[in-house]
Amino acid sequence: MATVEVTRSIDARGMPCPGPLMSLIGEIRQGAVGDVIEVLSTDEGSRTDIPAWVQKAQHELVEVVEEDGFARFIVRKAR
Amino acid sequence: MNDETLSLVLFSGTDDKLTAAAVLAAGAAAMERPVNIFLQYWALDAFRADRITKDHGVAPEAGPEGAAITARHHQQHWSETLAQAKEIGDVGIHACALSMDMFEITKSDLDPLVDDVEGVAAFMLGATGPVTFI
Numbered sequence: 001m002a003t004v005e006v007t008r009s010i011d012a013r014g015m016p017c018p019g020p021l022m023s024l025i026g027e028i029r030q031g032a033v034g035d036v037i038e039v040l041s042t043d044e045g046s047r048t049d050i051p052a053w054v055q056k057a058q059h060e061l062v063e064v065v066e067e068d069g070f071a072r073f074i075v076r077k078a079r
Numbered sequence: 080m081n082d083e084t085l086s087l088v089l090f091s092g093t094d095d096k097l098t099a100a101a102v103l104a105a106g107a108a109a110m111e112r113p114v115n116i117f118l119q120y121w122a123l124d125a126f127r128a129d130r131i132t133k134d135h136g137v138a139p140e141a142g143p144e145g146a147a148i149t150a151r152h153h154q155q156h157w158s159e160t161l162a163q164a165k166e167i168g169d170v171g172i173h174a175c176a177l178s179m180d181m182f183e184i185t186k187s188d189l190d191p192l193v194d195d196v197e198g199v200a201a202f203m204l205g206a207t208g209p210v211t212f213i
Contacts, residue, residue, distance in 0.1 A: 016152075017102065022163045026163075026167070056110050056111060
């Protein structure tokens with residue numbers, strides 16, 4: 001796993017769609033450019049929604065890590 | 080092209096349909112599409128301040144089994160999802176003037192999520208693309 005320093009982590013496990021994405025958007029808005037936000041999600045929808053939103057909002061999806069029973073999305077605020 | 084307005088007319092006031100509509104609105108707002116919502120009949124009734132978080136049941140097609148499934152599956156309340164959608168995007172929620180008349184209510188009877196009361200022509204002015212009826 002790449003060594004990326006995470007600024008803030010959101011544990012959205014158990015939260016239904018589109019909750020994890022909504023939480024990510026809130027954190028990104030509050031953060032500063034360059035911040036790295038990590039979202040832990042068990043929601044299947046996040047696997048498509050988070051990459052789609054990151055692309056649309058022009059941030060950077062650093063990494064998606066498959067964990068046991070959930071996924072870890074690492075997003076860098078780019079603007 | 081991708082920023083086309085999502086126009087939703089909400090007619091049904093059951094929690095399942097309102098949840099589905101709120102999720103659509105949140106997704107559109109996340110993807111930076113303006114959202115234009117018009118509340119008619121039972122959907123408008125569900126947005127009354129004194130009953131917005133009460134149990135509004137599920138659509139008839141759910142049947143007893145479907146009702147049990149939705150009761151088991153914990154969902155964020157649709158009013159919270161709409162509040163989040165409004166925080167992150169351009170989401171307007173308008174009450175149909177005709178339905179307001181029918182229920183004999185005013186803006187102050189509605190939850191603050193509702194921005195204003197509009198006639199159908201004013202709603203259509205903002206509905207530049209297709210209109211989805213739920």
